[in-house]
Amino acid sequence: KEVMEWDRKLNLMAQTIEEWMICQRNWLYLNPIFQAPDIQRQLPAETKLFAQIDAAWNELLMRVQSNTNILKSTTAAGVLELLQTTNANLEKILKCLEDYLEAKRISFPRFYFLSNNELLDILSQSRSPDAIRVRRTNRRLRVN
Numbered sequence: 001k002e003v004m005e006w007d008r009k010l011n012l013m014a015q016t017i018e019e020w021m022i023c024q025r026n027w028l029y030l031n032p033i034f035q036a037p038d039i040q041r042q043l044p045a046e047t048k049l050f051a052q053i054d055a056a057w058n059e060l061l062m063r064v065q066s067n068t069n070i071l072k073s074t075t076a077a078g079v080l081e082l083l084q085t086t087n088a089n090l091e092k093i094l095k096c097l098e099d100y101l102e103a104k105r106i107s108f109p110r111f112y113f114l115s116n117n118e119l120l121d122i123l124s125q126s127r128s129p130d131a132i133r134v135r136r137t138n139r140r141l142r143v144n
Helices: 002-033 037-042 044-066 070-075 079-107 109-113 116-124 129-143
Strands: none
Touching (some): 002 044, 002 070, 037 116
């Protein structure tokens, strides 16, 4: 019976860590994007959802920091479910971001030659023509 309990705990810990890594990767990717004022203006619903995710993520980090026992932290009630819900919401945000970038590419086909990160860089600096001009010059240098 004790072995089965340990097996359950370790499986739960593994699942939680897997969800945690997905959440962390997506949060690290999206956090700087949603710091840009232009992106916040263009995607207000996603910005609001990301702010809620950010608050929940930071709260979870504080809880884990206060309890450094990995087994207790990852098997605590609700942690796995919170991470799964957060990951589902992050996926929704990523999908909306992809749709937004695709709409920009449709309206200006030259954007198809840029990666998502490069396009996000340009869009987040759209009020700074000098920054965009530098990006364009760098792009030409790489192509030649």
